[in-house]
Amino acid sequence: MTEKPTASGRPAEFSRDDAIEGAMNLFWRDGYLGVSASDLAAAMNIQRSSFYNSFGSRSVVFLEALEHYSKSAPDKVVDALEPGDPVLPTIAAMFRELCRQRAADVEARGCLVCNSVGELIGVDDELGPVLLRAVEDRIDVFERALRQAVDQGELTLPNSVTASARSLVAFLLGINLISKTVRDEQALWDTCRSFLEGFGVPEQALDSLAFTVG
Numbered sequence: 001m002t003e004k005p006t007a008s009g010r011p012a013e014f015s016r017d018d019a020i021e022g023a024m025n026l027f028w029r030d031g032y033l034g035v036s037a038s039d040l041a042a043a044m045n046i047q048r049s050s051f052y053n054s055f056g057s058r059s060v061v062f063l064e065a066l067e068h069y070s071k072s073a074p075d076k077v078v079d080a081l082e083p084g085d086p087v088l089p090t091i092a093a094m095f096r097e098l099c100r101q102r103a104a105d106v107e108a109r110g111c112l113v114c115n116s117v118g119e120l121i122g123v124d125d126e127l128g129p130v131l132l133r134a135v136e137d138r139i140d141v142f143e144r145a146l147r148q149a150v151d152q153g154e155l156t157l158p159n160s161v162t163a164s165a166r167s168l169v170a171f172l173l174g175i176n177l178i179s180k181t182v183r184d185e186q187a188l189w190d191t192c193r194s195f196l197e198g199f200g201v202p203e204q205a206l207d208s209l210a211f212t213v214g
Contacts, residue, residue, distance in 0.1 A: 016054070017068075019044035024065035028112045031119050032062055032127065059126055066130075069112045074098040075138065075172065078145050087149035089205040091168075095192040096209040098175065103185035111176035118177075135169065142168045155200050164199075171195050 026035055026043040037058055041051040044061075055061045070076070074097045077090055102110065109115070113134055121128045143165035149155040157164050175192060182188055193206050 014044075014046050014050065019046055019054075020061070020064050020068050023061045024068050024112065027062060027065050028069070028109045028115070029107060032058070032116060032124070033119060062127060063130065066112065066116070066134075070134075073111070073113070074101060075141075078141055081145055081148065083148065084152070085148075086154065087145050087152065088154050088201045089208070091145065092196055092201050092205050092209055095175070095196065096189060098172075099179075099185050099188040099192060102176070102179035103183060103188060108180045108183060110180045114173050114176040117173070135173075138169045138172070139165050157200070168199070 022043040022045060023040055026039060030039075035058065037051060038048065040058060040061055041048045044051065046054075051061075055064075074094050077094050077097075081087060081090060102108075113131070116127070117131050117135060121131050139162075143161055146155065146157065146161050146164055146168075150157060150161065159167075175188065178191070179188055182191070189209075196206060197203070
């Protein structure tokens with residue numbers, strides 16, 4: 001609901017979570033550089049005075065939106081792996097869910113983080129380093145997961161664990177990008193499946209995630 005002034009003339013309270021959700025969707029669709037403070041205030045359903053009083057700047061809102069987005073990103077399941085958990089089926093399921101989400105997005109927005117990496121690293125001195133650290137963090141997460149898979153006997157790697165983690169993150173970035181043009185869920189999953197088979201994920205783990213209609 002649109003924010004309205006109170007009887008005292010002060011802006012009414014608003015839900016910060018709802019406001020950040022609105023900002024996230026705007027950044028996701030239009031990018032950071034294409035969004036003004038006025039655009040954000042409108043998308044967040046708040047007055048411009050509330051925008052500046054509560055958030056201060058576009059970059060602060062963007063960082064909160066990025067954090068909000070990351071909480072429900074498909075790759076978060078890898079962060080949640082515990083010692084002894086099967087790693088390869090978890091990674092396969094992550095990519096399967098990514099295909100579902102990307103194909104279901106009628107706006108073909110891809111991934112907010114991946115989009116922002118291409119837009120802001122080397123361009124924005126404040127946000128570029130944040131996104132660089134986000135990519136490095138993903139590599140660290142996958143490196144820990146792959147090391148666990150090796151230790152548990154799930155996987156034998158022809159290259160170093162670090163190099164393999166980097167290749168996984170590179171593919172993750174790439175599949176998010178190509179999902180903007182390849183809109184079919186089955187086609188996206190076939191691409192992921194081909195990569196995962198080459199990576200060493202067992203066929204039975206992939207078959208359990210077979211595409212179903214409806």
